[in-house]
Amino acid sequence: MNDQNDAARHGSQAKLVIVEQSGAKQEIPQPSATLGMIEASRAMHGHECQLREVKVVIKNKAVARWKADDVAWRRVA
Secondary structure (H helix, E strand, C coil): CCHHHHHHHHCCCEEEEEEECCCCEEEEEECCHHHHHHHHHHHHHHCCCCEEEEEEEECCEEEEEEEECCCCEEECC
16 A cells, blocks of 8 residues: 555545643644554654654544553554
């Protein structure tokens, strides 16, 4: 699957949503869910501040979601 097919299949852009421990939230537009997943992985493994949650959203529905626990990230959706 390529990014164009992915975007066409979902009919809209994806968003990467990053929630910091403080509760601050960033929504970063992504051209596709596939690229959103790649950026989510980068955020979880290389983000300088403490994160609480990372998710990829399409049309207001989370297609992938991870939460931080004491030791590592776990996928919850």
